[in-house]
Amino acid sequence: MPAVEQRLSVITLGVSDLGRSRAFYQALGWHSDAGPDDDVVFFQAPGMIVALWDRARLAQDSAVHDTGGWGGVTLAYNATGPAEVDAVIAEARAAGATIGREPGTTFWGGYSGVFIDLDGHPWEVAHNPGWTVHDDGRVTLGLSDPDPDPDPDPDPGSRQG
Numbered sequence: 001m002p003a004v005e006q007r008l009s010v011i012t013l014g015v016s017d018l019g020r021s022r023a024f025y026q027a028l029g030w031h032s033d034a035g036p037d038d039d040v041v042f043f044q045a046p047g048m049i050v051a052l053w054d055r056a057r058l059a060q061d062s063a064v065h066d067t068g069g070w071g072g073v074t075l076a077y078n079a080t081g082p083a084e085v086d087a088v089i090a091e092a093r094a095a096g097a098t099i100g101r102e103p104g105t106t107f108w109g110g111y112s113g114v115f116i117d118l119d120g121h122p123w124e125v126a127h128n129p130g131w132t133v134h135d136d137g138r139v140t141l142g143l144s145d146p147d148p149d150p151d152p153d154p155d156p157g158s159r160q161g
Contacts, residue, residue, distance in 0.1 A: 012053050012058055015054065020118055025043060078128060092123070097123075098115065100122060101114040112124055
């Protein structure tokens with residue numbers, strides 16, 4: 001059995017000005033318990049954590065050379081419908097984001113737009129009619145909800161029978 005499970009726990013965004021970036025994400029309605037002098041800001045998201053950290057320190061810690069350009073990664077926010085896509089893009093615009101692509105119908109049958117945060121991280125805001133966005137923010141492939149915990153008993157040896 002492989003040691004690496006198919007999951008993602010944390011996404012850390014390298015930022016040039018932690019205070020400015022924190023204010024941007026808070027303007028989008030995100031909440032962090034990080035103190036004003038903390039050098040990393042953590043936001044709890046459904047099933048994972050999004051962190052903001054100084055870009056140079058993140059590059060050093062990640063053992064990479066920061067060329068300052070786009071790193072080949074786009075983040076995504078999946079919405080429940082086109083109206084939510086429009087609302088999220090409008091909120092990002094009001095918070096100071098650059099709109100890379102206005103919302104519209106996509107070639108794959110969905111609806112999406114792109115905003116770029118203050119440090120150049122692109123976010124696609126998309127509605128995919130073939131995926132399910134659950135009330136707790138989880139996204140699952142397809143229109144049905146696979147049981148996230150098919151065996152809720154942590155100690156199968158404790159079962160009687």
